Amino acid sequence: MNSSLAELFGRISQGVYVVGVAAGERRNAFTAAWVMQTSFDPPMVALSINPAHSSFQLLEQGRNFTVNVLADDQLGLAAHFGKPASADKLAGQAWRPAPGGAPILRDALAWLDCRLDAVVNSGDHRLVTGVATGGSIQRPDSQPLLYRDTGALDGSAALYPAAFPAP
Numbered sequence: 405m406n407s408s409l410a411e412l413f414g415r416i417s418q419g420v421y422v423v424g425v426a427a428g429e430r431r432n433a434f435t436a437a438w439v440m441q442t443s444f445d446p447p448m449v450a451l452s453i454n455p456a457h458s459s460f461q462l463l464e465q466g467r468n469f470t471v472n473v474l475a476d477d478q479l480g481l482a483a484h485f486g487k488p489a490s491a492d493k494l495a496g497q498a499w500r501p502a503p504g505g506a507p508i509l510r511d512a513l514a515w516l517d518c519r520l521d522a523v524v525n526s527g528d529h530r531l532v533t534g535v536a537t538g539g540s541i542q543r544p545d546s547q548p549l550l551y552r553d554t555g556a557l558d559g560s561a562a563l564y565p566a567a568f569p570a571p
């Protein structure tokens with residue numbers, strides 16, 4: 405078997421989310437596939453973010469984030485928020501601030517409002533855990549967008565090394 409690392413890791417099932425961040429009046433949002441639940445009580449989630457993203461600074465400063473779950477008809481939103489924040493990505497989008505301040509997308513399938521708990525180094529990313537302090541299902545009859553259905557949208561195949569590191 406001769407699978408590339410991108411093909412192999414693509415077999416790990418993931419959804420697609422728009423993570424909202426806020427620090428004071430500054431807000432941003434970015435598309436993320438690396439999101440998972442990590443605790444029942446308190447309800448907690450973790451996400452993995454590249455510290456070079458402009459969203460990371462706002463996340464560290466504001467210590468709040470939202471997780472907007474995208475539906476299977478929202479590939480366009482995944483592409484929009486997957487772009488770097490050279491312009492205001494929230495301009496022209498329908499959103500409102502969560503109690504913690506980070507953006508909730510009006511048309512997301514569901515959302516969680518989270519208080520940052522910990523930031524841990526994880527290779528070229530940072531693993532961020534958060535306690536969910538609120539949330540809602542907005543489109544109960546919709547199905548979530550799956551990462552495997554986004555194709556090469558994130559261009560991530562080029563980011564893997566050619567081979568595993570030595571054990």
Ligand SMILES: Cc1cc2nc3c(=O)[nH]c(=O)nc-3n(C[C@H](O)[C@H](O)[C@H](O)COP(=O)(O)O)c2cc1C
Nearest residue numbers: 434435436437438453454457458459486487488489
């Ligand atoms: C489908 C998809 C999934 C992505 N998943 C992640 C992720 O889990 N973590 C991450 O740091 N970036 C992820 N990205 C990349 C960011 O969305 C992208 O780099 C974005 O420009 C960062 O936004 P910012 O510069 O406004 O912070 C993903 C992009 C796409 C299109």
